[in-house]
Amino acid sequence: MFQDFKLVGDRPVAIQVKEYIKRLIIKGTFHKDQKLPSTREMSSVLKVSRNTVIAAYEGLEDDGFTYTIPSRGSYVAAMVDRLVADNGGDDASFAWQIDWKTRMSKYAVSAAELDMMKQGIRAPRGIISFTSIAPDEQLFDLGDVRRAFMDRMAIEGQVLLNYGYAKGYKPLIDYLMRYMENKGVDISGKDLLITSGFTEGFDIVLSALRPSARRGTVICENPTHHTAIKNLKLQGFEITGIPMERDGINVEQFEAVLQKQTNSFDLAYLTPSYHNPTGIVMSPAKRSAVMNLMMRYQIPVIEDGFNEELRYSGAHIAPLIATAGRGNGVIYIGSFSKVLFPGLRVGWVLGDRALIDTLESIKRARTIHTSTIDQSILYQYLLNGNFEKYVKRARMEYKRKYELTKACCDTHLSEAQLSGDGGLHVFLTFPAGVNTRQLLEACIDQGVIYTPGDKFFIHEGEGTNTLRLGFSRVTDEQIERGIQIIGQQVRNFHKACGHKNNP
Amino acid sequence: MFQDFKLVGDRPVAIQVKEYIKRLIIKGTFHKDQKLPSTREMSSVLKVSRNTVIAAYEGLEDDGFTYTIPSRGSYVAAMVDRLVADNGGDDASFAWQIDWKTRMSKYAVSAAELDMMKQGIRAPRGIISFTSIAPDEQLFDLGDVRRAFMDRMAIEGQVLLNYGYAKGYKPLIDYLMRYMENKGVDISGKDLLITSGFTEGFDIVLSALRPSARRGTVICENPTHHTAIKNLKLQGFEITGIPMERDGINVEQFEAVLQKQTNSFDLAYLTPSYHNPTGIVMSPAKRSAVMNLMMRYQIPVIEDGFNEELRYSGAHIAPLIATAGRGNGVIYIGSFSKVLFPGLRVGWVLGDRALIDTLESIKRARTIHTSTIDQSILYQYLLNGNFEKYVKRARMEYKRKYELTKACCDTHLSEAQLSGDGGLHVFLTFPAGVNTRQLLEACIDQGVIYTPGDKFFIHEGEGTNTLRLGFSRVTDEQIERGIQIIGQQVRNFHKACGHKNNP
Structure with a gap:
């Protein structure tokens, strides 16, 4: 016994001893009510200090694996009662095998099939x-990220580690509202929800807007972002694609499809800037034309703000949601993941205030809220002016x-x-x-x-x-x-x- | 002009100047192709250094808001073309109002209604x-959390900020597998998915296991965790509740309900330890009885590992998934949120390997992956032995x-x-x-x-x-x-x- 004990890495030794003994108890090497070796014996067998063993034994008792009889020693308290079938067969636990495949929902099966x-x-x-x-992670300015974390921890302290709000970290929401205003967006009547990246935002919007009684219909650029295609399919949408030209979506075909359709589309999904995968930026003229079509046919637009920051030449072009002015028909989904740090899972949805209010409830039901650490690091990083330097x-x-x-x-x-x-x-x-x-x-x-x-x-x-x-x-x-x-x-x-x- | 410029807080001044001028451009105070005041003039009007203005002007050009004519100055490049209706009415943007309420899915409406x-x-x-x-955040050991972050950053560096894996941060997965093994779980044939807290794990499991052609059925303790009730309802489950007794669920009634039911339940949802809201720990005898029922009726169990660490007295009681041995019928959902830091949104789902593989695809479709920063801080914090001390x-x-x-x-x-x-x-x-x-x-x-x-x-x-x-x-x-x-x-x-x- 005890020959398989090996110290590893840099974990506290007392914890390693405690966990080692736990495993012996669980495996049945020690039985219920059996006395553990004295701390002195254990210390000499395991070749660790006696104080370490004392700490490990205390830990075992704290965790309910042993109990102490004063001046006698530590005794084993608990074992796992493995499942025993009614007939007493001791291999009963093998018998309980659920065939999960037969129990999977359509959604789960599609999610696996579409998982590229x-x-x-x-x-x-x-x-x-x-x-x-x-x-490219070589470009990441780790020092600035570290500083952002330390700065924010110093300012907010423990609060960052307790529950936050489903809508997001307030200072970051305010910052991003201003950020979008600086792109020309009229923010009156609008609100912003922080999500765990673009994908969560997109998925929440789709589940809010999919029709309940029939399949949804969506119109988008073809080709387009494959994650978007996946999530649209998962949410049951029928997708109509409009071909791309050098300066963006083919507007004539777009209009022709809309005219032919008896029922309008439930949604349009568009990536006007640095479209994925073609990298094309939609021209200002086409933007106006498309927005007029959307307004005429009353089709809500989900705008994917993909890579908007990675413009290498030419003038700034405002997002569609800016073009729409006070109109409430565009839902903008943004993220810094592609240009900044994908590991920080932070995206945002900007749109009509009443809509965002409902999306907030869905967000709460799904993940309570986005990591406060991620949000606060990002906020402080932006506030410190690191983003401009990095970009x-x-x-x-x-x-x-x-x-x-x-x-x-x-x-x-x-x-x-x-x-x-x-x-x-x-x-x-x-x-x-x-x-x-x-x-x-x-x-x-x-x-x-x-x-x-x-x-x-x-x-x-x-x-x-x-x-x-x-x-x-x-x-x-x-x-x-x-x-x-x-x-x-x-x-x-x-x-x-x-x-x-x-x- | 320029009188409303005010420096605020501790943001870099050049960025404040840049954003101020951006807003003037967006508002139309500066027109397309208009020359901006020289950096010298601007510096004296805004009362900031000329170098600051130079940096701000560079930033404006980088962002595509201005262009430079060499030896002449900076000119305004872009404005937002607000939506104009086909008939030329300039209030067209007001005209585009979507009535979002009428477009909400049943799911969205329920999410809002059930949002307590x-x-x-x-x-x-x-x-x-x-x-x-x-x-209580006063108990949080902020110094240890800070150290965990710095330690992990020093070890892994930039990698932590780039994309991670949908299944989770590998070192944390391995750690938690071991952690569950130490609770007596037989991990052969099982796997583990990291989620953004308990709630995401629960919601993903429900969407994987809800029947496609009819409403799902679930049996659980009554009362039970209200977030669970909410998500079950949102996913369309019909809920049958079994009353609680002092030592856990009423097993006789449980069995009676199962006998009466012609079709078995799709799922059981149980919180055997420190049940929410009653705080009751299910007795070992009842655990065995319940597990035998589940096996006999082939009902998969979702076990909520809620607050398992906050045991104040009595022996360690292994979770149901340990009792099930090599049986694959229990899905355990764990989280440190309640005892440790809710702000770190990290939970986990432990279950049959094939099931977890499908859940991973759903996780990827929803949020790509859980915040790597959160996962790595938690991992290092656990590894450093801080958790034991804290608990x-x-x-x-x-x-x-x-x-x-x-x-x-x-x-x-x-x-x-x-x-x-x-x-x-x-x-x-x-x-x-x-x-x-x-x-x-x-x-x-x-x-x-x-x-x-x-x-x-x-x-x-x-x-x-x-x-x-x-x-x-x-x-x-x-x-x-x-x-x-x-x-x-x-x-x-x-x-x-x-x-x-x-x-």
Whole structure:
């Protein structure tokens, strides 16, 4: 006995001893009412100080695993009574097996089926991966984040660790309202809900606005953000996609679809700036046209404020919710995750005050409130002016990579049409014959992966000739080499298909 | 112009200047292509240094609000194009008003209706409030939390700020698996999902297990946790409640209901330890009996690990999931929120591996993942051995308050039956005639509030003679005075009803 006790790492030794003895009790090595070895004996067997054993024994009693008989010692109090079947069979616990698969809801089954992360390509070490559009953590200013945490803790203290409000951390709400006002939003009659990132905000809005008696209908850009497609499907929405042009959604087709439809759409979902995956910024003229359509047909808009901060050139373009003035038809969902820290799960929903009030109740029912630590770190970081400094540096670095990526694509992938006016990725559309999933297999063999574009399209079979290249977490050298390799594979692909580049 | 510029607080001045000018541009004070005052002029008007203005002007250009003509100055680039109706009416933005109320889903309407926080009693300052069962933040060891954050940041650095995994922060998952093993759980075939607190875990489990074609059915203790009742209703479950006895649920009635039911229940929801609101710990004998029933009727159990750490006396009692051995029928949902820091939104779901795999997909669809900062602080705090130290102190303090509360109830509220073997509250059941909502009105006038017990009961009209007293955030003096006042009001209540204590 006691030979398997090993001290590990830097945990307090008394706790390690306590947990070790707990496991012996649970395993049945010590029986109920059995006396534990004296602290002196235990100390010599385990080769730890006697004080450590005394502390461990105290802990065991605190946790109810032992009881003390004064001047006699510690006795084992508890064991787990394993389930015994009525007939007394002692393997009864094996007998109770629920077949969970048969009990899963439709929602759960779809959530698993639509979970692309689980079907994602695992990148072997050393491979050049263009699949991520998460920010480059090397740019994070850890010192400023640390300071923000310490500053806020010093100001607010313990309060930060107790319950907060479902609507969010008040100073951050006020800050973000002002922040949105500075983007030109008329905030009268509007309110703001803090969520655990964009995804929670989007999902809450959808569950608030899905019709109860029938499937919901939504109209959006095609292709679009695949998480949005997933959540729309999960919430039972039927999705109508409108193709993209170089300056945003095809407005003529948009209008044509609206005219044909007898019942209007329940929702529009739009990403007017640095659209995912195409990276396109919708032109001011199209914004006006789209908003007029939405108003005419009374279709509420969910605006995805994706990457709005990562503009590399051109003038500031106000979000749709600013264009709508005092109109209450736009729900704006924002997040700093893509440009700042995705690990801090903080997003926000800005919209009509009465709507936000209901969304707050849904938020409360789902997660009580968003992490106060996350919210307060973010708030203090913004307040300290760190965000401006960081974004300036990040923009400069990402812009450089963006231009390098573009240049490499011009050289090696000239037959593909490139789109993307900012953000952390570009989107490539090849001539119709190039299947980017087949191409990917060849590229993987050469040590390069990217995201096939079809997953961003509403219907199966669309966008099979497209791909997304995320450049934020790839080195310059990898960008050059990776795109060169993709280019070679495209040429091989053509050869294999009987098309030759040099006739 | 510029007279309304005022420096506030401790934000960097250049940012304040930048945002001030942004607002002027947005309001239309500066027009498109208008030249901004020179940095020299601006500096003298705003009474800030010229370097500050230069930095602010640079920021405006970075954000796309201005453009520079070399050797001439900064010009305004952008304004918000407010929505203009097709007929050119300039108040068009007012015209676009969506009537959100008519568009709300049933789910949203129920979420708002069942949102008790919004209907809660606002406590005026100075009132003695027994409504909270949140931990006392005075007990929080802020220094240890700070150290946990700094330690973890030093070890992991930037990684903590980038995307994490939907399943949770790996070191914390491993820690909690071990933690549950130390409670006697056989973890073979099981897995663990980290959630944003108990509530998210519970809601995810319900949405995975609600039947798709009909309303779900659930059986649980009555009364029970009101958030659980809310979420069960929101997810469309029909709830059958089984009354409580001093040592837990009434097993005979439980069995009788199961026998009568032609279709078995989809789920059981049970809180065997420090049940909310009654504070009762289910006896080992009843645990076995209940688990045998669940096995016989093949009813999956959601076990609420509520406050399991706040045991003040008696032996450790293993959770139901430990009793089930290798059986996979129990889903355990745990959280440190009630005993540790509710502001850190971290809970966990422990259960069958295949089930957890599906729950992970739902979690990803809802919030991507739980805050990595929260998870890593909690992990390091546990690893450092701070939790044991804290719980020891917290138990001692809460136990003292618990005993004080009990003694005061014995003195002033002797006609009420008190229950509660641990945790942060006691539960009182008065003789049938005492309506605790009417009593509450009288108490509010005297400066005392508590939580009427009826909100914990499944059906309207039940538990009208019960109340919950949370003592964690009330001083000793307030406990004594508050309970005394409630006692007086009970006596007045009897007098008013014509019952006299002294015949």
